[in-house]
Structures are given as C-alpha cells and as structure tokens.
Amino acid sequence: MQQEPTFVPDYHALGAYLAPRCEHSESPSLRGVRMKRIAPHRLLTLAVALFFLAGAWANLMPTEATAAEYAAWGYPRWFSYVTGSLELFVAVLLAFGRTRIVGVVIGGVVMGAAFLTLVAHGEYTHALAPLAVLAALGGVFVLARRVRPVATLREFR
Secondary structure (H helix, E strand, O other): OOOOOOOOOOHHHHHHHHOOEOOOOOOHHHOOOEOOOOOHHHHHHHHHHHHHHHHHHHHHOOOHHHHHHHHHOOOOOOHHHHHHHHHHHHHHHHHOOOOHHHHHHHHHHHHHHHHHHHHHOOOOOOOHHHHHHHHHHHHHHHHHHHHOOOOOHHHHO
16 A cells, blocks of 8 residues: 655745745745735735625625614615625725725724614624724724825825
C-alpha cells in the first residue's frame, strides 16, 4: 500500500508574503520581491463594505423570514428593498476614497435606524450587530480622515 504524500509548507516562500521585502531569502526567486501590506484603514473599510454588501443582498432578495421580521417591526413589505438599496449604495460609497466619508454618514444613519428599531422592539441581543457596525464605521471615519481629508463639493466639479 502506497502512502499519500503529505503537504509540507514552504516557510521561506511564506516569508515573502509576511515580510515587506525578502532580501535574505534562501530562494533566489524571492529575493528582492516587494509585497504590499494592506493598510489598517483599508482592511477595516473593506470589512465594513462587505458587511453592507451582504446586508444589501439579504434585503434585496428577502426570504419569508426577512419579510416577517419587517412586518413584526411595523414596516411595509417593500421597506426591505429601501434598506437593501441604501446598504448597496453605502458599500459602493465606501469603496472609493473620495466618497468614503459620505458612505460612513449614510451607513451610520442606516445602522442607527436598525439599532433603534431593534431596541424599540426589545431585541437587545440582535441590536449588538448594528452597534458593532456603528463602532466600525466610527473607526473608518477616524482612519479615513487621517489618510484623506473630507472632499469638498468643488472637488467633484
């Protein structure tokens, strides 16, 4: 009976991905390779944008359970489409540096409304998710302001 080969990771190659530059790599093909590091503000922004994208998908393609939740909160059946459209809009705004702050503000309004809706209906544990996203949006706002100041309307003309 033949034994299957086992995977042995190449830690020297892995070092090329972890280090900004591998000058002392034993592999000649990796010497001098520059690897990009993802800046913290981009990683946080990407995570928040993906959250809004997932929320948009869930609200634009509502299941019966989603429709029932909106009905229980007192919203009309079509309101999930409004929420989903806003979440998709926020995800797009967060993707671009010039519109990121506007996306943070609109996303904050959407998550603030979600938080207040859940608290008003006594769903305190579910209200933690919008609260966490509000905190993440605050982080995106602070980090985005450090990287790029808020764009003025003149810059869009």
